Amino acid sequence: MATLNPIDLSGLNDERLASSVRAQIAEACEKNGFFQVINHGVPVELMDRLKQVGRKFFDLTKDEKLAYAGKPVIGSEGYGSRMVLDDTEPKFWREFVELHTLPVSERHYNYWPQQPAEFRETVEKYTAALLDLAQRLLAVISESLGLKPSYLKEALGEPHQNIVFQCYPPCPEPGKTLGLPAHSDVVAITILMQEGDGLEVAAENDTWELVPNHPNAFVVNLADQIEIITNGRYKSANHRAIVNSDRTRRSYVTFYHPAKDQKIFPAPELVDEKVGPVYRELFYIEYLQALAAERFGGKRLVQSFAIDNPLVS
Numbered sequence: 001m002a003t004l005n006p007i008d009l010s011g012l013n014d015e016r017l018a019s020s021v022r023a024q025i026a027e028a029c030e031k032n033g034f035f036q037v038i039n040h041g042v043p044v045e046l047m048d049r050l051k052q053v054g055r056k057f058f059d060l061t062k063d064e065k066l067a068y069a070g071k072p073v074i075g076s077e078g079y080g081s082r083m084v085l086d087d088t089e090p091k092f093w094r095e096f097v098e099l100h101t102l103p104v105s106e107r108h109y110n111y112w113p114q115q116p117a118e119f120r121e122t123v124e125k126y127t128a129a130l131l132d133l134a135q136r137l138l139a140v141i142s143e144s145l146g147l148k149p150s151y152l153k154e155a156l157g158e159p160h161q162n163i164v165f166q167c168y169p170p171c172p173e174p175g176k177t178l179g180l181p182a183h184s185d186v187v188a189i190t191i192l193m194q195e196g197d198g199l200e201v202a203a204e205n206d207t208w209e210l211v212p213n214h215p216n217a218f219v220v221n222l223a224d225q226i227e228i229i230t231n232g233r234y235k236s237a238n239h240r241a242i243v244n245s246d247r248t249r250r251s252y253v254t255f256y257h258p259a260k261d262q263k264i265f266p267a268p269e270l271v272d273e274k275v276g277p278v279y280r281e282l283f284y285i286e287y288l289q290a291l292a293a294e295r296f297g298g299k300r301l302v303q304s305f306a307i308d309n310p311l312v313s
């Protein structure tokens with residue numbers, strides 16, 4: 001699918017190419033909010049180092065990993081694993097480590113693996129580079145909507161960031177489960193680096209489209225808060241991870257959240273005067289509470305924040 005061809009961000013440094021880059025991003029954001037980027041300014045060597053520390057951690061023994069075990073609730077930190085092959089819903093087939101990285105005051109280093117020794121330093125460097133990339137993307141996305149470059153960054157307030165290391169081991173019956181069930185991300189914007197194919201985005205007629213793995217590219221997906229701020233013009237699409245029987249797949253997912261007390265609302269510039277807003281104003285904390293009250297998967301959470309407006313289809 002054309003929009004999943006990587007978009008070359010180096011074009012943004014050349015005014016003759018920049019408008020074409022913005023147009024490609026706008027097209028993908030209007031379609032399903034998924035695109036890939038290359039020449040994104042994050043050193044490939046740093047990407048490789050992050051993959052290496054992730055792999056080394058998951059290769060530790062179960063007991064060594066359990067030293068960092070978190071509580072099994074949404075938003076908690078630390079190591080966890082969930083492998084479901086029976087009829088239990090929702091389906092999961094993954095191990096993971098989730099860490100808060102921003103604001104710095106929310107780093108809980110007791111959950112950060114001490115093996116391999118270079119884990120902490122690598123994650124700090126990588127997530128700093130990913131913060132910068134996320135903010136550069138927010139600027140281009142703002143411009144692609146005709147807004148000032150700082151619009152989305154300001155609308156989201158103090159950046160909150162977390163990283164999830166996902167590891168999907170080979171599964172003897174891959175058709176019976178999922179790495180991660182269908183969901184849209186609740187945050188503002190997600191930047192994912194994958195090793196191996198397995199990420200799928202919802203397509204027409206209840207089908208799934210594979211997001212191909214391009215070496216050195218990042219997969220960018222818009223999440224629910226951007227859908228709300230753009231009043232539904234830019235999409236936060238459902239996606240999922242599938243598993244396979246012969247190899248381990250890993251992905252490294254960096255989430256950019258608004259601050260919990262940030263008020264999120266459709267940009268007045270994007271609200272049609274006649275139709276009015278599609279989504280109501282909310283504090284981000286309300287969204288997280290609604291997420292915690294629901295089961296993972298199922299109907300899109302963002303719909304419960306839609307305004308009952310007869311003019312909105």
Ligand code: OGA
Pocket residue numbers: 164166180185194198199239240241251252253
């Ligand atoms: C996620 C996610 C997909 C993947 O972590 O929210 O959608 O391929 N991950 O790991």
Ligand code: NI
Pocket residue numbers: 183184185239
């Ligand atoms: Ni996701």
